[in-house]
Amino acid sequence: MNGLLLIDKPAGISSFDVVRQVRRVGRTRKVGHTGTLDPLATGLLPIVVGSCTKLARFLTLDTKEYDFEMEFGRETTTGDAEGETSKESGWEHVTEDALAQVLGQFRGPIEQVPPIYSAIKINGERAYKLARDGQEVEMKARPVMIESLVLESCSLPRARLHTRCGSGTYVRSLARDIARALDSAAYTTLIRRTRVGDFDLSEATPLAEITPENFAGLLRSPMEMMRGMTTFVADEAQVRAIGYGQQIDAVGLAAEKDAFVAIADAADELVAMAQVKAISDDTGAPRLKPVRVLKPQ
Known part of the structure; x- marks a missing residue:
């Protein structure tokens, strides 16, 4: 199967x-x-x-989308309700208008420090395992993309938000940083992923x-599984070539260099995933190099 x-x-x-x-x-x-x-x-x-x-x-x-709820007043070791309190801070000065306004700082490309309790590897070990063993873990900031961030409801000290974000984004860190920008502290009480691609x-x-x-x-x-991805339908000769790991020219396909392309056969079955390596001098078409071949030839 x-x-x-x-x-x-x-x-x-x-x-x-x-x-x-x-x-x-x-x-x-x-x-x-x-x-x-x-x-x-x-x-x-x-x-x-x-x-x-x-x-x-x-x-x-x-890209992924999440509904999440954050509660102001404290940070936890895990960034969610499971962890122990690591910091307490007042929230009474936070208003709905101030929260809505500060969200603008977190839209677009941002730098984000992942939570210590995460699956990121440090010297070959998962960060959360190191943290559980009592080791000091230093997480480095990483670039992430926040495509949208919307305040959906607010009943302080709790607020509910929705975000569309790029791969590698941690919602727990996003909630933490939003609160810090308001001179407060917060942790997530709910995270629900609503969309992937x-x-x-x-x-x-x-x-x-x-x-x-x-x-x-x-x-x-x-x-x-590859719906939404650029697709090229290969002829029989091209399908055979792909089976041998050979590159093909995708005449009629509009795709930029380095883009990934799903290659299908005439029966609309997925043959392989390929990447645009160059634009052919002979045909002017994207030249596709198979990177994962599924269908045996």
Whole structure:
């Protein structure tokens, strides 16, 4: 079985816990996820099965959307309700207008320091493991993109927001930094992922409802997994060439250098993922180099 499974993850379990459950229900070892969702967070978690595990990295690059709730007054060691209080600060001076205004500082490209309790590797070890072992962990700021950030409701000391952000963004850090910009402190009380790339939470199935009987029927095809991505339909000769790892000229395709392209055959089945390496001098078309070949030739 190969395909994409859209799961609505419940709170209280890790993304790898979900992978383990899917392996058991689907009776297959080849299962992975396309991006960690915090244990206390809920919402959309795309799971890849079979040969589609080769495609996971292409979905990790997708933008994501979250609903989240933050509570002013304190920071925690984890950035959410699970951690211990690490800092307390007054919030009475914070107003809804001030909160709405400060959000402008966090739209667009920003620098963000990830939380210590995260899956980021430091010298080969996960940061959260080092933190749990009592080691001092220094997290470095990283560039992230916040495409949109909207205040949806406010009943201080709590506020509810929605964000659309690029890969690598930590909502827990975003809430922390928003509060600091208001000379206060905050942690997240709720995080729910509502969208990953072209996939919406409304399409997902709650983890508890996935069974051995309905498992195969819930899998989306490799081609559907790449929906929203630039696609090129290759002819038979090109499909054979791709199977041998050869580059092809995608005549008629509009794509920039270094862009990823999904290559389909005449039956609309996904053959490979490719990258534009150059523009052909002979045809003026993008030259595609296969980076992941799925369909055996």
